Amino acid sequence: MVSDHGRCDGQTGRLIRRSTTVEASSLGAAICAAIGAGLHGSAADAAERMCDPALRDTHPHPENRERYSQLLDVYRDLYPSLRNIFSRLAGHRR
Numbered sequence: 001m002v003s004d005h006g007r008c009d010g011q012t013g014r015l016i017r018r019s020t021t022v023e024a025s026s027l028g029a030a031i032c033a034a035i036g037a038g039l040h041g042s043a044a045d046a047a048e049r050m051c052d053p054a055l056r057d058t059h060p061h062p063e064n065r066e067r068y069s070q071l072l073d074v075y076r077d078l079y080p081s082l083r084n085i086f087s088r089l090a091g092h093r094r
Helices: 004-012 024-036 043-050 062-090
Strands: 016-019 055-058
Touching: 024 043
Parallel strands: none
Antiparallel strands: 016 055
């Protein structure tokens, strides 16, 4: 899994903004239920009233972009040869 910094610095070069809501899928279900129950007239209204506006921003570091690009090239070369080995290892689970 690529970290937010890896994604921000190496893949996109752009700001990544994520919600601080830990149980976002549960919140989405609650929003849908609130709309269905008639407590809110729209998804936008329910989200505005039910969601925490706090966001976690990850800012790009342009000086890291070249390094991540080089590491991604290594990964792309390495992964196809390891895919079969990972599959074989998975067969040895208990």
